[in-house]
Amino acid sequence: MIEMSKKFHISSEEDIKSGKTTDVYFSRTERILEAEGESDREVVAEVTSGSLPNGWPWGVLSGVDEVANLFEDVPVNVWTFPEGTIFRPYDVNGYRVPLMIIEGKYQNFLSLETPMLGLLCHSSGISTKSARVRKVAGDKNILAFGIRRMHPALAPMLDRAAFIGGFDGVSSLAGAEEIDRDPMGTMPHSLIIVLRDQIKAWKAFDKHIPEDVPRIALVDTYSDEKMESIKASESLKERLDGVRLDTPSSRRGDFAELIREVRWELDIRGFEHVDIVVSGGLDEYSIPALKEAGAESFGVGTSVTNAPVLDLSMDIVEVDGELAAKRGKLGGKKKTWRCEKCLENIVKPADGDRPNCPICGGETGPGLELLVEGGEIVKDMPAPEVIRDRVLNQLENFELDLDDEG
Numbered sequence: 001m002i003e004m005s006k007k008f009h010i011s012s013e014e015d016i017k018s019g020k021t022t023d024v025y026f027s028r029t030e031r032i033l034e035a036e037g038e039s040d041r042e043v044v045a046e047v048t049s050g051s052l053p054n055g056w057p058w059g060v061l062s063g064v065d066e067v068a069n070l071f072e073d074v075p076v077n078v079w080t081f082p083e084g085t086i087f088r089p090y091d092v093n094g095y096r097v098p099l100m101i102i103e104g105k106y107q108n109f110l111s112l113e114t115p116m117l118g119l120l121c122h123s124s125g126i127s128t129k130s131a132r133v134r135k136v137a138g139d140k141n142i143l144a145f146g147i148r149r150m151h152p153a154l155a156p157m158l159d160r161a162a163f164i165g166g167f168d169g170v171s172s173l174a175g176a177e178e179i180d181r182d183p184m185g186t187m188p189h190s191l192i193i194v195l196r197d198q199i200k201a202w203k204a205f206d207k208h209i210p211e212d213v214p215r216i217a218l219v220d221t222y223s224d225e226k227m228e229s230i231k232a233s234e235s236l237k238e239r240l241d242g243v244r245l246d247t248p249s250s251r252r253g254d255f256a257e258l259i260r261e262v263r264w265e266l267d268i269r270g271f272e273h274v275d276i277v278v279s280g281g282l283d284e285y286s287i288p289a290l291k292e293a294g295a296e297s298f299g300v301g302t303s304v305t306n307a308p309v310l311d312l313s314m315d316i317v318e319v320d321g322e323l324a325a326k327r328g329k330l331g332g333k334k335k336t337w338r339c340e341k342c343l344e345n346i347v348k349p350a351d352g353d354r355p356n357c358p359i360c361g362g363e364t365g366p367g368l369e370l371l372v373e374g375g376e377i378v379k380d381m382p383a384p385e386v387i388r389d390r391v392l393n394q395l396e397n398f399e400l401d402l403d404d405e406g
């Protein structure tokens with residue numbers, strides 16, 4: 001009989017910091033190096049990305065603040081792209097781009113490689129998918145509705161990563177707290193089902209919910225979306241901000257056509273102020289047609305929180321100052337230069353000269369910044385809002401090829 005001291009199958013912060021989530025072959029390596037008297041080896045290790053999931057052309061690096069906390073009090077130096085940096089896995093010359101560099105005694109951080117990669121691969125996958133959705137949504141409102149698909153222990157990280165990627169709001173209380181924003185959402189079907197009547201539910205929402213919460217009526221619970229949208233508009237009139245269509249797949253048919261129809265019927269009745277909000281199975285491939293059909297706001301869940309992780313790896317490229325990269329990786333400590341104009345990266349040996357950008361001729365600057373020095377976090381962690389702005393400012397430089405696999 002398993003003694004359930006823990007209520008949930010999750011690791012504590014202490015477990016993560018102490019390297020308890022590492023892979024056993026690292027703790028064995030630690031023991032072997034110790035026994036062989038090789039614990040003083042100084043290494044340079046770099047984190048790079050293999051090809052991105054589904055042929056994505058670029059990625060968004062996130063989870064960096066958690067990596068800083070992971071390496072705090074560990075006597076190593078860590079350089080990194082700032083959180084929210086959009087990067088291509090390969091530079092202008094086809095070299096893998098070091099996204100993060102760790103330097104120090106290998107023995108001091110070998111058990112942290114696994115948690116570090118986990119923090120970056122998971123969060124960056126979600127932020128990248130979110131930025132792809134942001135790109136197609138343009139200035140429309142996009143809300144993260146996906147934490148119900150994932151282990152609740154991760155809700156703060158999931159919603160933070162979606163927000164950093166460009167989402168306008170998140171639905172979970174814990175996630176909203178993490179980004180210092182109010183949680184955002186509409187109403188669930190259960191409110192209408194339990195109150196046994198749509199109009200009663202819409203009016204009850206309007207009566208009891210604070211004024212600053214948009215009045216979005218859910219209009220697909222029991223009958224046709226067009227008729228329910230008209231009913232909601234006629235019952236709440238100017239107080240109604242929008243109608244949400246979360247049409248079940250069995251009834252969805254041509255969703256864009258349905259949205260157009262609802263838009264027409266609302267407008268000819270003078271309800272132009274009532275926005276159309278859609279949710280259920282949305283991603284960067286389905287949103288463009290729905291936006292064109294008249295949808296103003298999108299609730300996106302599974303496709304973001306269940307986004308593929310990025311395939312990041314850490315590789316030792318120098319041992320005691322000697323070139324040491326394994327096959328498939330490039331030896332020696334490197335410098336990632338970043339073009340200040342087109343944001344392309346150029347990888348050079350660490351002692352190389354500053355290059356000009358071969359793509360646009362622009363000035364380049366150091367892409368990576370010092371994050372941890374001798375175990376001390378030497379960089380103020382920007383607020384999620386600031387990191388989100390950083391992503392939005394770069395996004396116009398990065399195309400989205402919707403013919404990729406998705």
Ligand code: PCP
Pocket residue numbers: 145146149187188189190246279280281282299300301302303
């Ligand atoms: C879910 C909820 C979220 C939607 C689905 C996320 O709908 O409304 O907005 O969908 P996705 O994960 O496919 O992107 P339900 O569980 O049907 O409805 P309710 O709103 O009643 O919880």
